[in-house]
Amino acid sequence: MSQNPALKKALMLSRNIDLADLTGGIMSQPTQHVLLIAPVMDALQQQLDTHYTVHRLYQHSDAVAWLADNGAQIGAVVTRGDIGVTTAVLENLPQVGVIAIFGVGTDAVDLEYARRRDIAVTITAGALTDDVADLAFGLLLSSARQLCQGDRFVREGRWLKESSALATQVSCKRIGIFGMGNIGRAIARRASGFDMEIYYTDRKVDSSLPYHWCEDVLSLASNSDFFIVAVSGGKASYGIVNRQVFEALPKHALVINIARGSIINEQDLITALQNGDISGAGLDVFANEPNVPSALIEMDNVVLQPHVASATHETRQRMSNIVFENVQAYFNGQILPHRMN
Ligand SMILES: NC(=O)c1ccc[n+]([C@@H]2O[C@H](COP(=O)([O-])OP(=O)(O)OC[C@H]3O[C@@H](n4cnc5c(N)ncnc54)[C@H](O)[C@@H]3O)[C@@H](O)[C@H]2O)c1
Ligand SMILES: O=C(O)[C@H](O)COP(=O)(O)O
Numbered sequence: 001m002s003q004n005p006a007l008k009k010a011l012m013l014s015r016n017i018d019l020a021d022l023t024g025g026i027m028s029q030p031t032q033h034v035l036l037i038a039p040v041m042d043a044l045q046q047q048l049d050t051h052y053t054v055h056r057l058y059q060h061s062d063a064v065a066w067l068a069d070n071g072a073q074i075g076a077v078v079t080r081g082d083i084g085v086t087t088a089v090l091e092n093l094p095q096v097g098v099i100a101i102f103g104v105g106t107d108a109v110d111l112e113y114a115r116r117r118d119i120a121v122t123i124t125a126g127a128l129t130d131d132v133a134d135l136a137f138g139l140l141l142s143s144a145r146q147l148c149q150g151d152r153f154v155r156e157g158r159w160l161k162e163s164s165a166l167a168t169q170v171s172c173k174r175i176g177i178f179g180m181g182n183i184g185r186a187i188a189r190r191a192s193g194f195d196m197e198i199y200y201t202d203r204k205v206d207s208s209l210p211y212h213w214c215e216d217v218l219s220l221a222s223n224s225d226f227f228i229v230a231v232s233g234g235k236a237s238y239g240i241v242n243r244q245v246f247e248a249l250p251k252h253a254l255v256i257n258i259a260r261g262s263i264i265n266e267q268d269l270i271t272a273l274q275n276g277d278i279s280g281a282g283l284d285v286f287a288n289e290p291n292v293p294s295a296l297i298e299m300d301n302v303v304l305q306p307h308v309a310s311a312t313h314e315t316r317q318r319m320s321n322i323v324f325e326n327v328q329a330y331f332n333g334q335i336l337p338h339r340m341n
Pocket of ligand 1: 103104105106128129132179180181182183184201202203204230231232233236237258259260284285307308309310
């Protein structure tokens with residue numbers, strides 16, 4: 001056993017090491033097997049394949065049988081934020097010490113279970129913030145200035161025959177941000193550049209922020225010309241943007257969601273759009289991806305994206321690097337650089 005305190009600490013943070021072994025016995029090494037729950041970027045898969053034995057759970061038709069036979073050798077799980085990993089899978093991985101998420105959402109992982117098992121969870125915080133905030137603003141501008149309608153108007157040759165409709169101004173309006181975390185703050189910074197009046201709500205006020213605090217989501221809604229959902233998903237926010245919120249919004253309001261489909265009650269959103277309780281929506285995420293309700297697809301005042309807020313070459317490469325760094329640190333017995341639990 002090393003007497004170097006830094007190395008000893010790093011080894012203790014590597015959760016697959018039997019602490020009893022740190023007292024001087026034979027030290028057990030984490031197994032060098034990675035379980036991939038869903039496909040990730042090709043470059044990351046190649047990097048993992050080069051260094052470790054990678055098992056692709058999604059390629060096994062009988063995943064339950066495969067896990068029963070092979071789960072004991074897995075040291076690290078790699079997955080996506082929207083897919084996560086089920087507790088039933090983790091129960092078959094007695095040696096697993098890290099879940100490395102390609103993304104920042106942890107709503108598809110039972111963090112309480114991971115804590116009880118002392119399984120580290122790592123995320124790609126910081127790597128995607130700007131891209132997601134950019135897409136939120138892209139959706140806001142597309143919805144308000146009717147960019148998709150204008151594009152269709154030109155392509156369909158209608159400009160030759162008629163005038164296009166007037167749109168809605170963005171600058172100097174009120175933006176309500178639900179969830180003032182990394183992405184919410186990046187959206188607020190962009191909104192400042194548009195001279196917007198910024199309102200927000202979160203679990204608690206941050207008095208260092210120069211924005212208007214709202215006690216709850218309903219009071220935020222009543223102060224929003226543009227209502228942006230940037231809160232984390234999971235049980236606490238499930239369906240929280242519902243009929244009451246749509247009724248509290250002004251009728252001219254636009255709703256943008258770049259966080260998780262589960263946060264909005266999708267049927268209530270469709271009803272609010274059909275009834276004219278709000279004037280439109282810009283959505284990157286949905287309740288049951290990749291299935292999008294036909295009612296939304298048919299509406300001209302809704303802009304739809306296929307969950308691509310972080311999908312740029314630059315950001316996905318940074319996310320890949322972070323996932324690999326964490327897997328590597330884990331198998332090398334080092335402190336995990338992006339651990340969140
Ligand atoms: N569309 C995409 O591709 C994409 C990409 C990245 C992130 N996301 C989603 O965006 C979410 C936000 O990302 P982030 O990096 O800003 O995360 P973050 O952890 O920095 O911020 C989340 C904020 O939500 C707040 N919050 C959580 N639950 C709440 C509740 N019930 N009520 C009020 N506030 C609550 C937290 O206090 C925190 O400030 C992620 O959890 C993820 O699901 C989506
Ligand atoms: O692919 C995704 O789901 C996002 O780009 C990143 O994941 P997250 O939404 O969980 O951060």
